[in-house]
Structures are given as structure tokens and as C-alpha cells.
Amino acid sequence: MTFNIRENGFKIESRLPTALFNEAPFIYTGPDFMSFPLGMISDIINNKNRSIQRFFPITISKFQGKILVDQMFCFSFFYVNDEDDLIFYLTHPFWFDRSNMKDTMDFFIMQIEGFANKMNCNQIELEIHENFTSCIAYPTSLSHLSYYLNRDRFQADDLKFFQRYGFNEVNSLFCYEQCLEGIEKNLKDKISDAKKYKAKIINQSDFIKIKDKINNSFIKAFSLSTKDLIVSHRLLPPFNKSMFILNKKNKTSMNSSINGFVQWVPNLFELFRKRCSPIPYLHYHNFKDFPFKCGKIINWAIDEERDELVIALMYHTINMMKKRGIKKCQFGFIHNKQDFMYNILKFCGFSKVHTIKLLKRKVLE
Amino acid sequence: MKKYDFLFIHPSTHIKNISPKINNIVTYTIIPVGTVALADLLIREGYETMIIHTGIEQIYNRNFNLEDLIKKYDPLIVGIDLHWYVHSYDAIHISSLVKRLSNAFVVFGGFTASYFAEEILSNFMSVDAVICGDAELPLLKLLKCKDGEDFREVPNLVYRSGESLKRSKYRYVANSSDLNRLNFSNLHLLSNFDEYRRNISQFGDLDPFKDKAKLKTQGWLCLGRGCSVNCSYCGGGKDAFQLLTGRREPVFRAKERVLEELARFEEMKISCVYMDFDPFPEKRDYYHDLFDMIRREKIDISSQFLLWSLSDRNFLRDFNRTFNPLYSTLTLSPESGSEYIRKLNKGFYYSNSELLRWLENIKREMIPIQLYFTSGLSWETVSHFEETIKLAKRIVEEYPVVSISCNPIELEPASPRFLSPKKYGISLKTRKFIDFYNVFKGLAEGLPIHSQLGYETNYLSEPLIIELSQQFREIMSSVQYNKWEKFFFKSNL
Secondary structure: OOOEEEEOOEEEEEOOOHHHHHHOOEEEOOOOHHHHHHOEEEOEEEEOOEEEEOEEEEEEEEEEOOEEEEEEEEEEEEEEOOOOOEEEEEOOOEEOOOOOHHHHHHHHHHHHHHHHHHOOOOEEEEEEEEOOOOOOOOOOOOOOEEEOOOOOOOOOOHHHHHHOOOOEEEEEEEEEEEEHHHHHHHHHHHHHHHOOEEEEEOOHHHHHHHHHHOOOOOEEOOOOOOOOHHHHOOOOOOOOOOEEEEEEOOOOOOHHHEEEEEEEEEOOHHHHOOOOOOOHHHHHHHOOOOOOOEEEEEEEEEOOOOHHHHHHHHHHHHHHHHHOOOOEEEEEEEEOOOHHHHHHHHHOOOEEEEEEEEEEEEOOO | OOOOOEEEEEOOEEEOOOOOOOOOEEEOOOOOOHHHHHHHHHHHOOOOEEEEEHHHHHHHOOOOOHHHHHHHHOOOEEEEEOOOHHHHHHHHHHHHHHHHHOOOEEEEEOHHHHHOHHHHHHHOOOOOEEEOOOOHHHHHHHHHOOOOOOHHHOOOEEEEEOOEEEEOOOOOOOOHHHHHOOOOOOHHHEOOHHHHHHHOOOOOOEOOOOOEEEOOOEEEOOOEEOOOOOOOOOOOOHHHHHHHHOOOOOEEOOHHHHHHHHHHHHHOOOOEEEEOOOOOOOOOHHHHHHHHHHHHOOOOOEEEEEEOOOOOHHHHHHHHHHOOOOOOEEEEEEEOOOHHHHHHHOOOOOOHHHHHHHHHHHHHHOOOEEEEEEEOOOOOOHHHHHHHHHHHHHHHHHOOEEEEEEEEOOOOOOOHHHHOOOOOOEEEOOOOHHHHHHHHHHHHHOOOOOOOOOEEEOOOOHHHHHHHHHHHHHHHHHHHHHHHHHHHHOOOO
16 A cells, blocks of 8 residues: 555655655664665554554655755554554654745644544654763664654754644653763662672563563553563564563572563664664674674563662663673663653663653544 | 547556455556657657556446547557566557547567567558567657658658558667766656555555555656566567567666756655666666665655675665665575576576575665565476475575565566577467467456466466466465564563
């Protein structure tokens, strides 16, 4: 299924322009990544006895005479949330041209509403990047397409603009950053607390099983859905010592005693930012020896609000990152209601470097 | 109602599936790149013209029917491309419709039509003439002829004159400056061009790409004409060109013209350009210069470049820094894993170790690759094909392959194998145009066909050739799956 509608001098179509990769480099690590260079990706979502296409890369362009001028791009997809509702999710729209924003947006909203309606979907969600004050490590998005965030291109006033179109803020997710040296210094007096927990390196299969098993009482990284596997399980290769579980030292059996877990990933932008490839996994041969400088904790969970547990989690993570030569740590996908996490990270010297605002809009029938 | 002087019609190939559960297919949907240039030439000479792609029209307009179109436009001349033999039936079918509904003069062109010109004109009264070889000047001359007079003056033309067939004694072979005067990028002359640029890819089939998110738009670039070698299976090799068009040597278009067209492609939001002209792999100066110009002009476009043989690392670097990496790939056709078979069949030979060294460079330069292998080559045995599977497995496991395919090698009219089957160790089941016509008629009507490939070799039967390719695809699919399963679950990066 493809979009291709022309109206009032505007055009919406299923297309990802090459200019996007120049102006806002990105990495795609989602399903069917191998087909990306061939110009098409496929995935199907099953919901309420229906199968529908998941991904819709949308470009809005405007006719200037016979010439099409691209105005905006948005990588959109469907997912099923934990309430079993079908959601149409939009990544931060990228503006090629900000001179016709209102008209472009009027057209865009009209088109996607009609489309969502046709697909029996009554909610649209939108992610907006805000307040990024550092080089934000991969992944920067809840989607499978992560932009290398650049202040000139993803502007702060985008949020207000979309709010004017009935998108209401429902969640904020934060990413924090601190150098490993700084974390170590702040944790110096807490090492004994950290050592109450042992870290056990696990493999990808165990990690997936554990992630599925932990219940909702865990405090954990934000994810759009736990039901929709494509959204809940980000496809990440197993970097050495990048996944572990934490157990209190006197406990022995694995599943019953998990107090927390972590998955971190080196910042793939360091290797792929310079416009060389949007699909890093195809070139994984380069991962092993690349001197990554930043690591990002992207999946994490703790079974209760205990300072010593988060400290242990940090302690073991930075030890593993250090072995890889990492100098800087980012801690991502922390929900705005997780004050407890914020306080500990503050204690370790972390500062907030990126906010993802999640907005929602009901689809008018 | 607008009346057209000349209407170009592209006949897509239709395949009717016998099982009601499987949709019918519209396939082989790429228009020969020269069609657009021809239409543009006529427009510039003051003629009213347009190009109709029957496949695109059918898919995107459920109510489309050619009959209405012919009545509506009432063209003086209808040009139907029969370049690839796969359109043998559909081209004739369209010509019959045109003749039934109008008084239009029907002319065919393209390699298949050129090779079978006399046979087509003898057997199908719906075709009035065939232009053999380059068609630019002949079309203009044809339009200037009134009511079928003076066809003798039209170069490259085979035509019906009373009960007999005549071939014009004038030969036209486009030279470099002729090609430089052409514009291959006036795609607005193609009805529903917008759908064409988004939906046609090298994969051939035209379906609404169910469940696939379309990312790229593609354009085809004309870099020149001709070839310097003869591959056993190719109907567009050096000798075939000479036989069909009179061309002795490959001719390149001026880089400046190519550059202008790339700029126009960029303006038309074409994100990837298909480049398939590499007749002198030993000396790729033309491309180094062209790439340099593209960089200087800052043209932002991806490229699917088909290498006709291996390249040095310098070419890879140059390719990498010239084209947007989003959809850029290099395509190579080793055809066989057996060096012996490759040497016997391909015009450009390279050894497996040279191929693997090249692939190491590909890996270092991080360029996605597409590879084509085949079954049914001359003198190939099952054991040779095992070498193909072995080599392909290694390549998939170790290198950045985004697509690897294997299909039985086709029987192309005017290819060395077609012209001298005995010499190449094959037996033909399809020799004449009517044989090709009947095969595709059968496919279009969902009827049994006598031969899918039109040949068998001294070592491999037709079913075995088909089965070997099928085996290859199944094995590679599982090799790909295992590779990525290992990567995500067993690697330690």
C-alpha cells in the first residue's frame, strides 16, 4: 500500500528522499533492514484479525510550477499498544522547507487523519525531540529510525507548532549523560553497596526471555508497547558484555531472583554518522574494532526503588563499558514520572541532555 | 479531442495464474530507456506525442482500457516497443487492437522486433513496419512520409509493400553527437510517470507492492550504446549490436549531457539512478570524470551501478564519495561459481580469487552489493553448479550482500547461443518469433506452454535448469537467515 495523493498544490507520497540523509543523517535498524538500500522495507502488523502494512515513510511536497519541492518528511508506522489499540505513530517530522509550514501541516493532518480512519485507527502519536545539549547517542527515537539530532534541523518550537494542531503532550522521556570518570568519582563511597549485587552477563536469548518475563511492578525503561514485539524488542546485536542481570549476592536461582537488568549499546552514530550508511548492521564487520567513545543504556529495569540497586547497576555498567574503551555514558528512556531514577542519576553527576516529548491526538471521524 | 501524431505504447507482459488463489501478474514493466528520448525528439520537431505504459495504466486505473484510449487519441502512428522478447505476445495483441479500432499505422521497434522483422511482418498484418536498430532518424522520416509513400527513404525500415516485404537500403546508426542531442529525461511525456518512478524497480513485477513501504524512486540513465564483448547468452553483445543495429563499437554520451539529465532527475525527485553501461571495465576514465562532475555540481542522488566486470578500489572510493549512500548499490553478475564455465560464457572474465579480493574492498568501503548467478550456462553440469552454490554461500556469509539471485539463463534472440546453438552445446525449442509469441500467449491466457526456457543444454535438461535455480534460491534464503540469526544471537561484538 502506498500513499500518492495530490491536492491543492500539495502532494503526499510514500517516499524517503535522499536529501533527508544529507540534512538529517539517520540509522535504520528495524525489520527488513537489508531491503533498505533496495528501496523498500516490509513488515506486517496483525491486529483484530486484520493484517496491515506497518511502515509508511511519508513525504509532503509542494508543486512550484511543474517542479516538486519537498516540504516535510515523517517516518510513520502502526503499532498495537498494551490496551490492544492500533496507534499510528509519527516520528519527529523533518522540515526541508519551513516557509509553508502551516499549509503543509493542514494538508498533512487532513491526509493522515483520513488514512488512519480508513485503517480503523483512532489515535495518532507523535514524538518530538527537545532540549538536546550534547551529541545524543544511538538510539535517539522510540522508533527504528534514529536521527543524528542536530539543533538547526529539529527546532525547539516544533512542539508548540504541533500542539496547535491538537496534539497533546502525554509523556516525556529523558536521556542523561555523564562521563565514566565522573560516575566513578561519585560512586567511590558507594562501592560496598554496589557489590551487594552481582552482575551476570547474559546472552540475547536469555535477555529476551527475561525482558518478557518481568512483570509490570518493575521500574523500567519506557517502551511504546509490551504487546507488539517489533516495538518492544529493539533489534540489537549482542555487543560484548552489554547485557547483564543483577542478583543480590545471597540468591542463586536465576529467574526468581532477578533484581534488575541492563542492556547498553555503543553509540553507532560514531561509526556511521559521516554519511556512510543508514543501515549499520549490514556492515557489522566494522563494529568489533571500532573505538566507540559513548555507550547508551537503552533497556533497563529494577524490581524496586532502592538506591543501592541503581548504584550497582551503574557500577557494573561502567565497568563493562570501560573494558570497551567507552568514556561517556548516556542513560536513556527514563520516564518523567521516574523521579527516583532522576535523583540517583543526579547523585552520580548525570545531567539531562535530551527529551522526547510524546504527543497524542484523537482521530476525528 | 486531442489527436496525436504518434502514440508510443509499452506492452507489459501479462501472466495469468491458473490457481484462483494467486493473482495474475503484470511483469517486465521497465520501458526501454530510448522510448522517452524518441518521444521528446518528436515533441521538439513539433509532433504531438505521448507514451502509454499499459501496465501502469491498468494497475492505477481500474477502468483503463486501451480501446477507449485509441478512440480518444486517434493517433496517426502507433509505436510499440518490442525490445525484450517477453513482450512478444502483448505487443502483437496491442497492435491487433489498434488496427481493429483505428486507421493508425503501426510500427514496431527494439531488438526483438529488429531480429524478427520479416517474420513479424509476414505473419501479423496488424504490424505495418519495423524499425531495425536505432530509431531516432527513422521515426522522424516516417512521420514525414504521407500515407505510406516513400518508405524507401526511411532508414532501418522493413515494411510491407503490397504482397511483399521491403527493407530500406539506408542505414542509420546513431553516433555520439546524435545521442547527445537526445533528452532521456523528459519523463513527463509518459502518462502516469509519477507512478512509474515510484513503482518500477529492477525486480520487474508490477504489483501494488503489498505490505512494502516504498522508499525510493528510480530513474534510468542512458550513458551510451553498444558492447565490446560477446557473452554466450546475451542478445545485446558486440556481434548482436552489429547484426541488429549496424553498430560496431560502443558509443558514450557526452558527460555534460548525462550530468544535465542527472540534475533533471534530481529535480523530478528521483532518488536512485540505474546505470548499466560499462563496456570497457579496464578503462573507466569516463566514470571517474563523470563522478567528479557530479560531485562538483553537488547532485544529490543514489546510484545502482551495474559493473560489467570487477573494478579497482579507486572506483569504489569514487563511487562512494559521489553518490548518496541511501540507495546506492553495486551490482555484479558472476553468473557461475565455476571459473571454467565463467570463462566459456562471459565476455569479461575474472577468477574467483579476484572476485573475493574485490569483495574485500567492497566490505572495507561499506557498499551494499547485489549479485546475479544463473543456471543453464553452456557446458555447465550439476557439479559446476555446486561450485556456484559454494561460492554464493561464502559471499552471502562474509560480505554486505543485499540481494542475491539465481534464475535460469534466458534465451535471447541474436545472442551467440541463439545464433549458433550447436557450437554452444544447446538445443533450441524456441527458434522463431511465433514460438516466443506462443509461449507468452500461453502465459497470458493461463494455458500450458511447450517450453518455459526455450532450450536445454547438452548437460542439463530444461526442468533441471529450472530446479537448480530454485535450489539456489532456497539455499541462499536459509544461508541469509542463519547469517543474521548468528549475528543477533551468537556473535560477540
